[in-house]
Structure formats: structure tokens, C-alpha cells
Amino acid sequence: MSQSQSNVQSMQSTVAQPNASQWSGAAVREAFLRYFEAKRSHKRLPSASLVPANNPTVLLTPAGMLPFVPIFLGIEPTPTPPRVTSSQKCARVSGKASDLESVGRTRCHHTFFEMLGNFSFGDYFKTEIIPWAWEFVTQELGLPAERLWVSVFREDEESYRLWKEQVGVPEERIFRCDEKDNFWGPPGPTGPCGPCTEIHYDMYPDRPELTRDERLMEIWNLVFMEFFKDAEGQLSPLEHKNVDTGMGLERITMVLQQKANTFETDLLFPIIRQLETLSGFTYGQSEPVDVALKIVADHARFVAFALMDGVRPSNEGRGYILRMILRRAVRYGRRFLGFTQPFMHQLMPVVAGIYREHYPTLTVQQEPLAQSILQEEQRFLETLDRGSKSLEEILQKTKQFGKTEISGDDVFKLYDTYGFPVELTADIAVEEGFTLDIAGFEAAMDNQRHQARSSRKAAAIVSDQVFSDILASVGESRFVGYETLSAQATVMALVVDGERVASVSGTNQPFQCVLDVTPFYAESGGQVGDRGALLSENGPNGLTVVVKNTQKVGQLVVHDCLFDQGACLKVGDSVLAEVEASTRQLSALHHTSTHLVHAALRQVLGPEVSQAGSSVGPEGARFDFSFNRGLTESELLQVEALVNRWILENSVREEQYLSLEEAKKAGAIAMFDEKYGDVVRVIAYGGFSKELCGGTHVDQLGQIGLIKIVSETAIAAGTRRIEFVCGELAYRQFKRLEARLEQAALLLKVPEKDLLDKIQRLQEELKLRERQLEALEAQQSMQTIRAWLGELKESGYFQQKKPICLLKNFSNTSPDNLKRMAEALESELKKVLAFDSSASVRFVALFASAYEEKAHFVSVVSDSMVAQGFRAGDLVKQAALLCQGNGGGRPQFAQAGGKDASQIEAALLAVEGRIRQSEAFLEALA
Numbered sequence: 014m015s016q017s018q019s020n021v022q023s024m025q026s027t028v029a030q031p032n033a034s035q036w037s038g039a040a041v042r043e044a045f046l047r048y049f050e051a052k053r054s055h056k057r058l059p060s061a062s063l064v065p066a067n068n069p070t071v072l073l074t075p076a077g078m079l080p081f082v083p084i085f086l087g088i089e090p091t092p093t094p095p096r097v098t099s100s101q102k103c104a105r106v107s108g109k110a111s112d113l114e115s116v117g118r119t120r121c122h123h124t125f126f127e128m129l130g131n132f133s134f135g136d137y138f139k140t141e142i143i144p145w146a147w148e149f150v151t152q153e154l155g156l157p158a159e160r161l162w163v164s165v166f167r168e169d170e171e172s173y174r175l176w177k178e179q180v181g182v183p184e185e186r187i188f189r190c191d192e193k194d195n196f197w198g199p200p201g202p203t204g205p206c207g208p209c210t211e212i213h214y215d216m217y218p219d220r221p222e223l224t225r226d227e228r229l230m231e232i233w234n235l236v237f238m239e240f241f242k243d244a245e246g247q248l249s250p251l252e253h254k255n256v257d258t259g260m261g262l263e264r265i266t267m268v269l270q271q272k273a274n275t276f277e278t279d280l281l282f283p284i285i286r287q288l289e290t291l292s293g294f295t296y297g298q299s300e301p302v303d304v305a306l307k308i309v310a311d312h313a314r315f316v317a318f319a320l321m322d323g324v325r326p327s328n329e330g331r332g333y334i335l336r337m338i339l340r341r342a343v344r345y346g347r348r349f350l351g352f353t354q355p356f357m358h359q360l361m362p363v364v365a366g367i368y369r370e371h372y373p374t375l376t377v378q379q380e381p382l383a384q385s386i387l388q389e390e391q392r393f394l395e396t397l398d399r400g401s402k403s404l405e406e407i408l409q410k411t412k413q414f415g416k417t418e419i420s421g422d423d424v425f426k427l428y429d430t431y432g433f434p435v436e437l438t439a440d441i442a443v444e445e446g447f448t449l450d451i452a453g454f455e456a457a458m459d460n461q462r463h464q465a466r467s468s469r470k471a472a473a474i475v476s477d478q479v480f481s482d483i484l485a486s487v488g489e490s491r492f493v494g495y496e497t498l499s500a501q502a503t504v505m506a507l508v509v510d511g512e513r514v515a516s517v518s519g520t521n522q523p524f525q526c527v528l529d530v531t532p533f534y535a536e537s538g539g540q541v542g543d544r545g546a547l548l549s550e551n552g553p554n555g556l557t558v559v560v561k562n563t564q565k566v567g568q569l570v571v572h573d574c575l576f577d578q579g580a581c582l583k584v585g586d587s588v589l590a591e592v593e594a595s596t597r598q599l600s601a602l603h604h605t606s607t608h609l610v611h612a613a614l615r616q617v618l619g620p621e622v623s624q625a626g627s628s629v630g631p632e633g634a635r636f637d638f639s640f641n642r643g644l645t646e647s648e649l650l651q652v653e654a655l656v657n658r659w660i661l662e663n664s665v666r667e668e669q670y671l672s673l674e675e676a677k678k679a680g681a682i683a684m685f686d687e688k689y690g691d692v693v694r695v696i697a698y699g700g701f702s703k704e705l706c707g708g709t710h711v712d713q714l715g716q717i718g719l720i721k722i723v724s725e726t727a728i729a730a731g732t733r734r735i736e737f738v739c740g741e742l743a744y745r746q747f748k749r750l751e752a753r754l755e756q757a758a759l760l761l762k763v764p765e766k767d768l769l770d771k772i773q774r775l776q777e778e779l780k781l782r783e784r785q786l787e788a789l790e791a792q793q794s795m796q797t798i799r800a801w802l803g804e805l806k807e808s809g810y811f812q813q814k815k816p817i818c819l820l821k822n823f824s825n826t827s828p829d830n831l832k833r834m835a836e837a838l839e840s841e842l843k844k845v846l847a848f849d850s851s852a853s854v855r856f857v858a859l860f861a862s863a864y865e866e867k868a869h870f871v872s873v874v875s876d877s878m879v880a881q882g883f884r885a886g887d888l889v890k891q892a893a894l895l896c897q898g899n900g901g902g903r904p905q906f907a908q909a910g911g912k913d914a915s916q917i918e919a920a921l922l923a924v925e926g927r928i929r930q931s932e933a934f935l936e937a938l939a
Contacts, residue, residue, distance in 0.1 A: 036269035038280040039370055041154075042100050042262055045129040048149050049098035055131055056092060058099045063125075063322040064331065072331040073319070077101035077128035078205075078236075078257040084134050085205040085238060085255050086481040088567030093691070095136040100262065100371070101128045102318055106334050113436065117307035120267070120274035121230065124338060125315035127262040135253030142235055142256050143175045143210070147182075150212060150233065154269060160215040162186045162229055166195040166208035172237075176210070188225075197236040197257075205251060207239040214268050232268060233260040252485070276307045280367060284310035287363045292350040305349035312342035313360040320382045321375055323625070325728075326389045339386065340393050341437050347397070355390035358383040381641050381731020395897075400433050401441075408445055417446065421453015428454075479513050480566045483527055489568035494532040494543070494709070498592040502528040502547075504584050508571075516583040522576040526558070527569055532592050535565035539627035540604050540708045545592040547574065547582075555579060558588070599631035601709040602717050602739040605666075605698075606656065608710075609720070610636050610735060611682070612702040613655040617648055624682075625732050629708070633723070633738045640733050644725050652735075653722045663715035664699035671695055673705075681705050719743040787829065794830045795837060797823070802845045816878060816937040817842075817856040818928050820921045826862040828869045832908065835860050835871040855937065857883050857928055859892060861921055863914035868896040870909045870920075879904045882933040888924055895920040 049055040061080035063073050071079070077099065083089035105112045106124045115122035133142070150156045163182050165172045167189040176182045189195075197209045213229040220228065238255040240248040263275040270278050276285065285296050285306045294302050319335045326336040339357065346352040361383040365375040375382075407423045419442055427433035439449050487505040506527040507514050517524045526547070536542035542563030549556040556579030560572045576582065607627050614622045618640060626637035644652075671679065673693050681695045682704045696710055697703040711717060721743040723736045738746055758765040761772075801821070819838070823831060835858060842854050859872045870892045872885035886901040889909035893900045896916045900909020911920075928934055 036154075036266065038262060038266045038278060038367075041266050041269060042127065042129065042371065044153055045149070045260065046098055046100060048153050049096075049131045053096070053131070053145060054094060055096045055098040056094060058097050060100055060102045060127075063102050063104055063319055064324060072107055072334060073104040073324075074101065075103055075105050077103065077130035077259050078132065078238075081132055081134075081257075082204055083567050085251070085257075086241070086567075087252060087485055088481050088569070090568065091134045095134040096132065098131045099129075101130060102322070103128050104315060104319070104334075106315070106338060116311050117276075117304045121261070121264050123263060123275065123311050123315075125311070125318055129260040129262055129265075131256070131258050133256035135255060138254050138256060139171055139175060139237060140179075142258065143172065144180055146212060146233060146235060146258070147180045154265070156214065156268070160218055162188070162213040162215060162225075163210060164188050164190050164195055164213065164231075165210045167191055169195075169208045169210065169237075172208070172210045197234070197238075199242050203242055203244055205238040205240070205255065205257075206242050206248070207237045209234050209236040211235070216268075230264065230268070232265050233258065274307075276310060281307075281310050281314065283367055284313055284360055284363050287360055288346075288350065291356055291359060292346070292352060294350050301349050305345045308345050309342045309350070309357075310360075312338050313357055314364050316342070316357065316386060317361055317364040317375060317382060318372075320385055321372070321378060325385070336389065337436050339389055340433075341440065343390055343393055344397070344437055344440070355387050355394065357390055358387040361386060378639070378731060381639070384731065400427060403427060404433070404438065404441060408442070408447060411447065418448045418450050421450040421455070421457050424449055424451075424454040425457035428458075479508060479511060480569055480571070483508075483513065484567060484569055487527065487529070490528065490570035491530045492532075492534075492570060493530055494534050494592065498532050498594055498597060500530050500532045500590050502530045502588055502590045504582065504586045504588060505529050507582070507584055516581050517576055518579075518581040519576055520578065524574050524576065526572045526574050526582075528572070528588070528590060531563075531570045531572070531590055533560060533563040533570060533572060533590065534592075534597070534600075534709055535563045535570045537565050538604075538706060538708045539607070539629050540600055541628075541630040542573075543592045543600075544596055545590070546577075547572070547588040547590055549579070549582070549586060549588045556582060556588075558582060560590075596631040597709065599740065599742070600629060601711050603631075603634035603737075604629045604706075604708045605710045605714070606717060606720050606737065606739050607634055607636050608696065608698070608702045608704050608706070609656045609659055609714075610652065610737065611638070611704070613652045613659075614638060614640075614735075616655060616701070617651045618644075633736065633742065635734055635736045637728060637732060637734045639731055641731050643727060643733065649722055649725055653720065656720050659699065659701060660714045660717045660720065662699065663713050665713050666710055667697040669695045669697075676705055679703065719747075721746045790827065790830050791833050794823075794826070794834045795841070798834050798837060798841050799845070802841055806845050815855075816881075816934065817858075818925060818934070819856060819858040820860075820925045822861045822863075822917055822921060824862065825864060827864055828862070828871075828908070828910075831860050831862050831869055831871045835873040835906070838873055839875060857888070857934075859888050859921065859924055861892065861917045863917055866914055868893070868898060868911035868914040868917050868920070870900065870911075872902075872907050874905055876905065878937070881937050882931075883928075888928075891927065892920040892924050895923060 046057050050057045061074065065071055065074050065079055074080070078085070080099075080101065081097075084091060102125070104125050112122040113124060116124055131142070150161065151158050161182070163176050163186065165176065165187065173187060173189070176187050177184055195209050195211065197206055199206050211231045212233040212235075214232050215228050216230055217223055217228050236257040236259070238257055239251055241251055242248055263278065263280055266278045266280060267275045272278055276282065288306050288309055289295055294306070296303060296306055316335065316339050319331070319338075324331050324335045326332055326339065328336070342357055343352075343355075346356055361379055365379045369376045404427060407419060407427070411417070411419055411423075419438070424435055424438055427438050428435055435449070435451070435454055442449055483506045493500050504526060507517050508525040508527075509517060509522075514524075533543040533545060534540065543560070544562065545560045547556075547558040547560060557577040558579075559575040559577050561575055562573040564571050564573065582588075607629055611622075611624060614636075621639075623639045624637070625639050628635050669676075670692055671681075672691060676693050676695050677683075679695065680703055681693075681697075693705045694707055695703060696706045696708075698714055718740045720737055720739050723738060723746065725733065725735050728734045737743075754765060754768065758768050761768065761775075763771045823834070826834075838856070838858055839854060842856060854875055855877045856875050857872075857878050858874070859870065861871075862869045870889045872888040874883050874885045874888070884904045885907035886903065889900045889902065889907045893909035893911045896911025897913045898909060898911025901907055
């Protein structure tokens, strides 16, 4: 019996258990959200993306409160009502919050989980939420009160009193803790924080010999956010006291379903069952197998949700995390569960099935996401064997020198050459009793990381207290850029290097500026921020400030500026804010065109097309959309023609401000990953395009002039990208294409109208030459075979009429000719040996060639030798593996290829040795 099974029996032997049969994971989630929505007047919100919006301090959302940081800081407005509830997707796989090493080895740690939460933004506080929490767990969930314990921060007397006197928790079941356990820090380097109180469940009340830590498991954390922690670690009081609670869905489901660990709940165990089916291993048979099954199940769920939210495998940032987690799962499946082929993609339907009601997008995207997983698995398996061999050599070398630490250079080599994430190297090293020189690895990575570090901010602009202070003191910016491109404005705040200042001066001095009124469009909705200038006549020569970009920080419009000329710009100065008209107009053309391209794609391909991202600027536009295949040339032409037809029809822009529900009922399409308020702006053209959008647009479609699609490509499995240009840029694109046609006509010395006919004739001539060349090569190949067999006959090789083993490297022979020679071998052997019956010809042959820098193999085996146990598919596969390739085929005939042609001779020698030393060949000789 495994330890997990023993723990289950221990749990089930206790009394006063909740009713496990009624509580699925989905039911627990709904009960929590319904309680706070229906009984406590909270607004229910959907989960935000795993990819944090406007917050580069963390790569993936680690806590349920992260989406609400701007509200807690006062940068974004408080919602109505000022209390919300959600079930937030979370990931803890990097940084201080990482749970990676604990996954599969403890009862409740995961890389991905859901955090049930309720939040108060300056509304209720401790007096309300503590009794509500007790009511929910004891009455709504039915947990026995005698099995609940409470912890509080050692200095939080108010919480202690509320638990003891108002709720009635016995004093002996309330314990005080220090900052480590009961003071909740911010989710990133900076942010809101404060003391917390936790509800714990007694897992083993009938085992008094266990310590309190062994018996209790935290199920709900109530955080009272009273402070803001800055980059130096200093705490300052928040203007409004807030509540942030977090109840792990997996943990509470485990308690309600009376399971020993979260992996045995219905949120994860179906994945383990599928792994049992695929691998043949059984959960509970041994500790290593159990750990591997848990890790792979956990990682499969993380990968599915990360892909769903737009993360794609890469070597940086969150893409690196996704790749590392997927490869870690593949490696555990390979080592402990016996998988030799891709398998992770087969878990995707199970994950989608578990979450089909709450996250239907997983089901909709199931096939393209599975395909993306399969591609990454195949890519990793191509290098895993070589990387593992290299790691074994490194371990041996390290051991020979009497060391137990793998050098940073070696760790970097595995990462850079074989794509081994450092975490994967660490897993394998620890199993063999080694440690890693992480500092050395980081030093080796410095050059590669430099560019990424320089492009990433150390702290998020949305979590910077300076802008919260500015918003509180001067109020939100008033945007007038829909009506005008210039406006008189007053400088309300200036920021240099993150510090608020009273004035700015000095040529080329960069700074940020907040105005009371601005015509500058702030970057959002895929559209770049406006450029332009701030002008003033103050001083003898006036003043000019260049606006390089414009960003939105909560309710503030922040201008990224460069001081150009003049004496000084001060807070309170009056300036003329002027947007660069030409770039704004081009951005408007391209933004409107994304709406038209979206509408055209839905008409040509079907309503299942949905936006997956966009980027709009004066230089052009791209539109990303979900679709499971590339567009045909005809479909692209239809999309382009449809958009240009709408442009010619010159529909006028219709603009409305509606409630979000009214807009949806009116058929407006929401833009990808955009946040909307209660009132939204709806942009419509004709009867074919209606979208929620805050961007800038043309008044009439005829202003666009023309659209030209430049490219259509895949950017990920199930996601396509169309790039296009409009207006004068489109005209220039057509002129470039026209110039190329003229140049091609000149080169071929024909009129432009005859260019296609000329190309077709040249192609036919080329095909004829290719066929003639192939015939000549085939003739030469047959002569080569005959001469070679003739030499073998004259040498007496065939006299004993024993089985023949033929292996030969034909340098620079095409794969087709290699195949012809192999196919002709049997008939040529019969001619040389003058045999009448093919049954008399016994041979095993393997031909190879280095062609176009790759290795090619063809094997042919006579029927009589197939009967002896030889398989052509096995022979080519053995050879190809030694050349970093693969292949196979029928027992009588097979082909294969490899990347490393330099290993052909070694591969032929190795295969020949195996053939001649095999029992089947020795028996045939006898």
C-alpha cells in the first residue's frame, strides 16, 4: 500500500466528515461565487488571463488579487459596487512564489491552480468578512466547526478578538504567527500588502501524536491590505483599507471530497487515469511512479491553460517557463512512465473535459492547442537523447575530478546547445547526487540576457506609487483627441527617473508629463500611442518638447517626452499640445482597416474566426486570428477584394456609447484582451462591421483609399497572422510589385503581357531537362550496381551461395536514385548469379548517400531473409538514429534520413556489425 492510500484510510476513519458525494470541483467553485454574489452583493467577474495585463513585474499571474492592483493603488476607478468575487487562474513557477520543486511531493502544491477570492475596495473590512468566512465554510460547505483552527498575525488584536468573541472559536484553536506566516507581501517586488488571518482544517483530529503543522492545512487566507510596499521595502499606509481573500479551489475540494491530496480530486485525477491508460503504470504501485504521474498531470494542466491564454514556447520570459514545464513533464514521463513517443498532447482532451463548463475556450481550442503541444514535444525529443548523453558525460567528468557540483559553463552548454532548461538539468543532477553552480550559469547567460533585461522594466508602471499619487492629487486626464489634434493644456505633473519633480530642463532630457487635457491617444487596443510636441512661448526663444510616445496608466494619460529646446518646463505651465497629424491619420487608417479585415475574414472563412491580437501604427498593421489552417490564395484575394469594395462604398462611421450588455446585444464584437468599463464605445461601418473599440478611426471608409495584404503566416498552432498596409503605403506596395514585373520582363526579354507564358515555357523546359538528367542518373546507377556485383562475383564472394550482406555508401546520389538502385538489386542479383528463382536470392542490403548535406538511407531485404527475422525498417532506423534522424517502412523495403551526414560511414559499420553478429544471420550462414 502506498503512503497516499494509507493517508486516505486515516482521513476516512475520522468522524464528522462533510458530504463528499455532492462536491465536485465545479460545484465548489460555483458555491463560493454564488455565496458572495447572491448573499453578499458582490459583482461576479471572470478570471483574468494568466498573462498579467500591464504588469511586467511578474511573468504569470501568481495570486487572485493581481488583476486588482491598479484599483487597490487608486490608479483605476473603484468598481460599482466596490466589492467583487472571482475564481482566478494562477501560476507559481518562477521567482519567490515558485512551487515547482514541491509539485507531486506534497499533498497540495501545483504550478497551476485556481484561487477563489472576494475583494473589498475601501468597503467592508475585518468586522464583516471574518463572520462571513466562518458562515461560508461551516454552513454553505458543511465543514464541522470542531475541525477548524484559525491563525492571526501576532500584532492583529482586532482579528483575534473577532474570532474569539464574535465567531466563537475556542481560544486554544486560535494561534498567533509572525510575518513569515501571517503577513501577506505583494505579488511582485512592489504593491499592496498587510496582515492576514487564515482558516485551517484539521486533517487528522484522531491522531494527537502529530504536530499541529502535520495535522492542519490552510484552506482560506483573509488578507487585510493596509499598506503599500515600495521598491526599497518601505511600508506606507494605503488611503483605503481593502480586503483580499484567497481560497485554493484544489485544497478545499480535496477536503470536501475526503482525499489524501489534491491530485486525487476530480480536478486532476482524470488526467492521472488517462496517463495510466497510456503508460500501463498504475497510481499507487510505487512512490516514484506516483510522483511522476502527479507531476505530469499537474504540468499538463498548466501547459493547457498557458497556451489557452496566448503563451507560446520560447527561450525567454513566460515562453521559457512554458517550454521548461512541458519539457520537464516529457522527461518525467520518459524516465518513470516508459514513454518513448510524444504523449502530452493526448492529455489535452481530458483537461478540456474537466473544465468544459467554466472554461469553454479550452474545448473550442482543444485541437490547435494539442497540435502545439505535439510540435513542442517532437522538437524536444529530437534533442533529448543527445542532451541526456552529454549530461551523463558531464556527470562522469565531474565525478572523476572528485566534485559534486556541475559547473555553470556546463549547465549553460546544456541549455544553449540542447535546449535543456536549467530546472530540468537540476532535476536530473539531484537524482544523481549533484548540485549546480547556478551563479556560474547566470554569469554565462549574461550576454544573452542583456538585451531582454534592457527592454524590461524592473517595476511595472501600473504599480508605481508615483502615478497613484499624481492621480489622487490632480485627477484623471481628459482626452479630447477624438475631436481635435491640438489643445491648450496645463502641465499637472512631471516625472524624471520615477521621481515627481517640479520642473525639467536640459537638451535631450527624457521625462514623463501629465496634462489636464490632451489630444494624444494613449497606446491601447493594439494601436500605438500618438507622437507630437508640446509648445510654449515662455522664455526668449520659446520652448519645444518632443512627445515620443503616449501611454495610459490607469486613468492618466502619460506622455513620454524629450526636452528639445528652451529654458525650462514647470508644473503649472500652459502648453499647446499638438499631435503629429500624419502619423495619427495613418494609424487611424490602419486601425479602421483591422475592423474591415476582421469582418471580411468572418464572411469568407466563417464566424468561428476570432481575433487573437493586433498591432496598429503609422507603418502598417497586423491582425492575428484563430484559425486551424493557412488561407488559400483564393481566400486571401477574396478578403482583400471585399475590404477594398467596402472602402469604395465609402460608409460613414457610426459611433455610440452603450452599456456593455447593450453593446453585446447589438452584436458588437469585443477586441482581443481588452478591458472594458460599464459604458463602452461602439464603432460601426455599414452593416458589416460593429466592434467595441476606443481607438481612432476614419470618418468615412473612402479615406483609407486602398488596402494591400502583404503576408499571411502562422504564428502558432491554430493562430494565423495577416499583415497589410493602407492608403499611400498600399499604393507604394503596388508600385514596387509593378517595378518587379517590369524588371522580370526585361530579364526574360519579353513584353510584360507575355511574361506568364514565358515562365510556363521555361518551367516545361526545366522539367524536361530534369527528366533527362534523372534518366541519365538512373542509367549510371544501374551501371554502378552491375559493375559492383560483377566485381563481387569475380572475387568468389557468391560461390558458397550463402546469404549476402550488402552495405555501401554512394556519395552525392539523390534519394530517388538510391531508391532505384535498391529496387533493382534483386533483379540484378538474379542476372549476375543466373538464378531462376527469387527464393534462391538471400540478401540484406543497406545503401546510403550524403546528398544536400543530409544523410539518406534505403534498405531492401529479400523475402527469404525477412522470414529469418530481418526487417528493412529496423535497419534504416538504426542507421538514421546515428545520424540524428529517423525513418522506417515495410519489412522488404524502407527509407530514412538524418541531419548529420558525417556519420554515414560509422552508421553503416555499426549496422553491418549488428547484422553479421546476429543469431539470425549466423543461422542463415550455417
